[in-house]
Amino acid sequence: MSSIYRILCLSHDPAITVEAEYDRPETAAAAITAGVDGHARCDLLIGRYSYPLIEVGCPPTTGPQRIGQHRCYPHSAPEWVDVAWLRILAAVHQSGTERMRALARESRLGCWSWERLRRLRDELSIDLSELAGQSGEAP
Numbered sequence: 001m002s003s004i005y006r007i008l009c010l011s012h013d014p015a016i017t018v019e020a021e022y023d024r025p026e027t028a029a030a031a032i033t034a035g036v037d038g039h040a041r042c043d044l045l046i047g048r049y050s051y052p053l054i055e056v057g058c059p060p061t062t063g064p065q066r067i068g069q070h071r072c073y074p075h076s077a078p079e080w081v082d083v084a085w086l087r088i089l090a091a092v093h094q095s096g097t098e099r100m101r102a103l104a105r106e107s108r109l110g111c112w113s114w115e116r117l118r119r120l121r122d123e124l125s126i127d128l129s130e131l132a133g134q135s136g137e138a139p
Contacts, residue, residue, distance in 0.1 A: 011042035058111035072111035
């Protein structure tokens with residue numbers, strides 16, 4: 001089954017998908033680099049869909065066109081993570097120990113802050129109310 005790629009705008013809470021669809025991840029990343037109408041200063045990611053969402057990519061953060069727009073560490077190629085790992089990481093942020101959260105922050109998953117994961121909650125099918133009241137960071 002082939003995938004389609006859509007741009008996710010995390011400047012909205014919860015995140016929204018931009019209307020355009022792309023057949024290649026490179027095309028979606030190029031669209032972000034070129035600028036997406038109505039999202040000039042937004043935090044944008046790439047979603048890979050085979051319905052449902054199966055993977056999320058953080059576009060390159062280097063280069064003058066992305067300065068001030070990325071919300072993670074500098075990288076020159078897209079950083080892709082399977083949705084299952086993002087769900088696990090969200091659970092760590094919600095109900096893990098402080099040590100677990102510190103390890104998550106120090107990992108190669110530097111693109112995936114709690115704020116980004118929280119805004120992706122609908123796309124990731126995460127019900128924050130299930131985790132509310134547990135130890136960890138507040139929803």
